[in-house]
Amino acid sequence: MTIRLTPRRALLTGAAVALLALAGCGGADHGSTGAGHGTATATASPSAGAVFNDADVAFAQHMIVHHRQAVEMAGLAPERAASAAVKKLAADIEAAQAPEISTMTGWLGTWGATVPEAGHDSGHETMPGMMSDADMTALAAAKGAAFDERFLTMMIAHHEGAITMAGEVAAKGSDPAAKALAATIVTDQQAEIAEMRALLAK
Template identity: 55%
Template sequence: MKRIVILALVLAAAGLPATGCGSTGRTTLAVESAPDAPAASTPAADHNGKDVMFAQMMIPHHRQAVEMAKLAEGRAVSDQVKELAGKIEAAQEPEIRTMSGWLTAWGAQVPGERGMPMDHDMPGMMSGQAMEELKGLKGAAFDRAFLTMMIQHHEGAVAMAGQEQAEGVHEPARRMAADIVAGQSAEIATMRRLLR
């Protein structure tokens, strides 16, 4: 009797049924109770559609902000505007790379340099005409247009990030969204002061 009990314990430890082929109950139980099922740790298990949308929309949104910021170097007259533009570029380029990595890991489309079809629906995005007008300005006129446009741009990003905080589940994306809300809200306040 002891041998049967020991054999049953050895087989159970190995995940094999202790009875004949006709009994599948224990095998099923062993699989169901196995800790750390692989599906729980896959990239697909830690995000939802809102996370994908956040990254796909924020990448082209950030790219436009970086494009605007780069214009300031040769066109702005205010050192404060140039400094702010440098901060925007330094903060948003790494975020673009991070979000692109998420999308790749999730098997989702990474927006190309020309963006995606929904770009025009994004809050705060500048039209092509507005961007061309900004490129044609220099000095104080550039500074004023840049600040006015970037406030609108940042307000759009804050709104999108707030939606991710409310509906996304990917913790790194939610943390980035919180950083965007905090950082860009502070920059909006700075830009409003500079416009006075």
């Protein structure tokens, strides 16, 4: 199913055309900038006259939930991690993905689609890389080196799931901004996976 923005909706997002030119392979969910390893990147809102489809809507809805869990995991690190490198990585993940959540929420509003309710993320374990409630409870209970190892192992799997989801919208989606964000997610999270594997190997 392909949906074309009405002229009214297109006007709401017309200013994003310039932003779209800046979007590409760089650093999660913006209309603003996202932080990732010290590199600021921009992602666009749906462009004027853009065509979007069910794959774009599903990507935004699912990735919001996926990102929320990553942000929740990252939020545990300041009080529980032993490694300064793990704490910094967690801060980078949160700084990148929280703005991406805001961006995708805006897209869904523009498209007239439902935004997933915060706090109702359980039951989504079938999404690639999503952790179960038991996984999250175990992570929250860990501290020190045990937390670091569990966090890195879980976040690698979580990132791999996000990359899979991004590949789906790249193949099936229509909206240029959604595809640009998907490319950003793939690039950033592949780099973070490499970093996390290196930390685990130490």
